[in-house]
Amino acid sequence: MGKPTDLVQGTLDLLILKTISLEPTNGWAIAKRIAQVSQDVLQVQQGSLYPALHRLEHQGWIRADWKESENNRRAKYYSLTAAGRKQLKAELEQWRRLSGAIGLVIEAV
Amino acid sequence: MRWFLRFRSLFHSLLRRRQMEADLSDELRYHMEQEIESNVRAGMSPEEAKYAARRLTGPVALYEEECRDARGIGMVDTLVRDGRYALRTFRRAPLFTAVAILTLALGIGANTTVFTFIENVLLRPLPVRNPQQLWALGWGGMVNISFPNYLDFRDRNEVFSNLIAYRFNPANLSIRARENFRVWGYEATGNYFQALGVKPLLGRFFGPEVDDKPCAHPVVVLSYRYWQSHFAADSNVIGKEIKINGNPFTVVAIARPGFYGSEIIMSSDYWVPMSMELQIEPGNDWLFSRGSQEVWVMGRLKQRVSRAQGEANLDTIARQLARAYPNEVDPKAKFLLSRPGLVGQGLRGPTTGVSVVLMTVAALGLLLVCINLASMLLARASDRRREIGIRLAVGASRWQLLRQLMTESLLLAMSGGLLGFGIAFGVCKFFSSWHPNFDLPANTALEPNGKVLIFTVVASFCTILLFGLVPALQALRTDLVPSLKNEPESGRLRRWNLRDVLVASQIALSVVLVICSVLVARGLQKASSIGLGFNPNRAVSVSLDLSLQGYSEERSRRFDADLLTKAAALPGLDSVGIISNLPLRIGENNDPISRADRPLPPFSKLKAAIVYNVSPGYFRTAGTKLLAGRDINSHDRAGSPLVVVVNETCAHVLFGNENPLGKHVRLGSQEVGIVGIVETGKYESLGEDPHPAAFLPIAQTGTKWTTLVARTSLPTEQAVGLLRKAVLALDPQTTFFNVGSLKDQLAFPLFPARITAIVLSVFGLFAMILAATGLFALVAYSVSRRKREIGIRMALGAQQSQVLASVLGRTILLCVIGVALGSALTLGAGHLLSAVLYGVSPRDPVTYLTAIMLMSGVALLACWQPAARSIHIDPACTLREE
DSSP: OOOOOOOOHHHHHHHHHHHHHHSOEEHHHHHHHHHHHTTTSOOOOHHHHHHHHHHHHHTTSEEEEEEEOTTSOEEEEEEEOHHHHHHHHHHHHHHHHHHHHHHHHHHOO | OHHHHHHHHHHHHHHTHHHHHHHHHHHHHHHHHHHHHHHHHTTOOHHHHHHHHHHHHOOHHHHHHHHHHHTTHHHHHHHHHHHHHHHHHHHHOHHHHHHHHHHHHHHHHHHHHHHHHHIIIIISOOSSSSGGGEEEEEETTBSEEOHHHHHHHHHHOSSEEEEEEEEEEEEEEESSTTOEEEEEEEEEOTTHHHHHTOOEEEEOOOOGGGGSSTTOOOEEEEOHHHHHHHHTTOGGGTTOEEEETTEEEEEEEEEOTTOOOSOTTBOOSEEEEGGGHHHHSTTOOOTTOTTOOOEEEEEEEOTTOOHHHHHHHHHHHHHHHHHHOTTTSOTTOOEEEEOTTSTTHHHHHHHHHHHHHHHHHHHHHHHHHHHHHHHHHHHHHHHTHHHHHHHHHTTOOHHHHHHHHHHHHHHHHHHHHHHHHHHHHHHHHHHHTOOOSSSSOBOOOOOOOHHHHHHHHHHHHHHHHHHTHHHHHHHHTOOHHHHHTTOOOSSOOOSSOHHHHHHHHHHHHHHHHHHHHHHHHHHHHHHTTSOOSSOOTTEEEEEEEGGGGTOOHHHHHHHHHHHHHHHHTSTTEEEEEEESSOTTSSOOEEEEEEETTSOOOOGGGOEEEEEEEEOTTHHHHHTOOEEEEOOOOTTOOTTSOOEEEEEHHHHHHHHTTSOOTTOEEEETTEEEEEEEEEOOOOSSOTTOOOOOEEEEEHHHHOOSEEEEEEEESSOHHHHHHHHHHHHHHHOTTOOEEEEEEHHHHTHHHHHHHHHHHHHHHHHHHHHHHHHHHHHHHHHHHHHHHSHHHHHHHHHTTOOHHHHHHHHHHHHHHHHHHHHHHHHHHHHHHGGGGGGGOSSOOTTOHHHHHHHHHHHHHHHHHHHHHHHHHHHTOOHHHHHHHO
């Protein structure tokens, strides 16, 4: 396993919001899903994941509930709030604009 | 909104802190276990899986910390931790903490109290509409203007939308027969309420229609307070008739609760139209007299008219009036508009002066508190050098240390501020509940409000900057290596510095204040034994104003005679007498007096005597000694030759060494024969020089006021009750003032001395505490800086006494200088107090000795603890440690 790609803070927020927008997910599953979908390119460390989750919760974008996990253990499941949904939309747009722009610049001859 | 959400989230986390912490560790553990499980599933042995997971996840405690920070709890945690650490530090130094908080509380309390006074009296506007447009008129340095002049100004000026006149007066108010009360209130022009823009609680205020002709509108407005206390808040009172000075008046309105009238220091009971003047002040007709300066005038300036324009317009009218009435109007008098509420410039000037002085003194006091605290903190900072060095060494940042030290200062300042506000609140409460026994409804309410609270908070924060910042920065300059190696601080001890000068001047200041307050207190003690001219013990009096009841001179003379006969027959009274007005109260008459056997001297050489009217038996009752001749007796009545009793000073001034008995003098407009001489007493103030006085028989002159005096060994209440009953039996309409024992009534003339004594002793105590903390800080600081040196000295065989001498030598020198300076200052300036020192020399040696002993005792106490610390320094310990 190589050195995990460093994530810009804003990008991690976007990844988390996007991941939990499908269904309520717990911290470990979020990390796994991100790794899986990015084909192991994006490795989210525990040390950045949880502070980010708590910050997002503190800002009121995500909500946490304790639920039973698939293997019948109590785990904390995060889901989007209304404000979080709005934030995700805004960040997605921002990201698309930014990556599009960067793409244009680096693809230009 | 976003801020609100975050705050709510933080608040939740703090409230359910334990739950949150448990959740946090559960969550992180779940992650770890999932990791292990997935490793096992991937084929690792359980041991291996655990290690791999651990390696991957890293320091969990750090993540927890970061999660807390993400929730904003981190900051709170730091604050709490700093606060706890500060509290622990305080617990280790309880004496320092107590002294710091107490002195801060006193300093902040004094400032808050003075500010409350300023806010309540000077800054708070009158309870009326747009008070900033209102201006009180002062004319040629006077605040009174005659009513005819007022009318001319009202009708001719172009600058005021309204110009009102009012006057404050006592009256007798009868609600029903036998329910009579002495009240104080305003006579006001018809435009008064409309101009002030106040609305009644009930009924309708009187309007300009009442000004059209005199004595035609007997209507009265009652204050809310009076309506509550005397009419049981009965709303049916509107339209009812009450009697004022025996004349029927109709109640037309009740004022709203907050409206006490147009002057701040008095709270009014009633308002009547000024056109009813003759019924409120019988026999004092000034409505048509341009020469009698009787009314206070206030106006509402029109929009966009400046104060200067207003004054200019009034001056123009004044010049026209001076041409028309050269004998009554002074052409040189200029108008001055000032903020209303304190009798124009009349009281505002002195009040502002007093406030500035008090505020300056209080602020200086607080500054000294801060300086003393700063030096105590400096002393502590050098004690804590090692601790700070260690903390720096283990990686504390300077910012963290500064935050820690400032948290300590913040806690001190906040506790001091809180306690100080409490002190101020208590003082104000005490002052508000204090009803001085004066015949005037003084408005003594002092209410600390939001502004005052803000002031206290700001003052407390300023103190932090003053006392906390410098020592904290000093502590941060600690060099790591030498402090750990216990090398002494570099830089040499200066021989004399600002701190020494400050301590010496604090000692001097407190010596001055202590001497002065002891002098005034001794003066108060002696006041009742100086030649008052009467004996205040075991005597009572009641005063009545028959003129308010419309008595003619003839009728009041008859009333007094009947009263005397009736009172003399009362059981339990040794003797009774009547005097117009007791000495040492306001309202004395001064009349020119001269020898009848010589030509009338020019006006400038004419002597004046204070004139009293007395009945037979007054001198015996009051305990005034008759030195020669006879008392006034029952044969001195209307029709018999006019007689007078004069005091010794008067006899001496007019006749020198001749025998004055049987001689005639011109007194006012009449010629009277001297029949007796009495001792000279005090008449206008306790501190006055001997003043001529003349006593005329009431049977020959009549009086405006009647004060019935009785000498008795009955309790005051009972004796006063007997006198009241005797008066009411003659006229049930009568109301009383200045009721009580003669001793109690001395409270009025003694008031300036009492206030001076209280203020001086409060400031004296404060200064003493300051001086003590200053000394304490100085000695503590020098001991902690010289610990090493003292240790070496002791190791080399110095005796404890030698160490003490070296530690205290300079301090004792400072004390001696301070005490000498203070005593010298008081010796030089003590005569300024002579007005309130009765029978005590301002250079009284006993007082000086007492004060100096007291100060030395305090100095000794203050130095004791740090000095004792110096001799208990164990040389072995110090040398090993250093």
